[in-house]
Ligand SMILES: Nc1ncnc2c1ncn2[C@@H]1O[C@H](COP(=O)(O)OP(=O)(O)OP(=O)(O)O)[C@@H](O)[C@H]1O
């Protein structure tokens with residue numbers, strides 16, 4: 001694929017969730033185009049659809065309308081599989097989602113195995129070192145601070161140098177200093193692997209680190225639905 005081609009193209013993307021009281025509009029994003037190596041902050045008020053957008057991009061949920069083109073093709077039915085995700089996506093979840101019964105190192109090795117990372121042990125250790133948590137590698141997540149867990153979640157997400165790197169409020173539970181450390185690492189590691197990085201954030205300091213910002217809104221030029229709710 002040529003340098004000038006976008007890695008990601010979104011057109012008229014809409015997600016609704018069916019609820020007992022009727023459909024809930026979770027996201028509307030008219031257009032977005034991004035290339036490998038781009039770094040984009042996704043902002044907007046609570047409930048504007050930041051997490052929903054990341055879920056759609058990771059093919060964890062399907063669009064209600066519109067299209068997501070990735071690497072020149074519509075996110076195909078085949079994308080909605082653990083295998084596509086394992087190869088194409090790194091995801092730092094809002095709640096981290098580290099496996100509770102395994103040490104940090106095991107968390108990385110298991111993820112590496114799933115994604116077929118070569119030299120997984122060396123790669124895992126070197127990432128833990130870079131993130132300053134190598135001494136904690138035999139500890140389970142419950143025995144770590146939130147900041148340490150957040151760094152481990154970043155290490156796990158970047159292990160396989162994914163084309164698409166998604167992070168949902170990766171600094172939400174950190175103080176300013178640790179937020180800075182985690183953001184530096186995410187940006188550096190994304191740049192190294194030429195990943196397209198999208199970070200959902202409320203944090204103004206985080207937002208400032210990004211050359212591009214996508215602002216989601218809650219009010220509906222979308223469909224008028226939300227405006228009609230009590
Ligand atoms: N699985 C679901 N079922 C029903 N409604 C949902 C679901 N997931 C999200 N929503 C609704 O969709 C809207 C967008 O939610 P989303 O979690 O994407 O917002 P957000 O921008 O990430 O918010 P926050 O800043 O609080 O994390 C909200 O109104 C939410 O209640």
Ligand SMILES: [Mg+2]
Nearest residue numbers: 050051052094
């Ligand atoms: Mg969210």
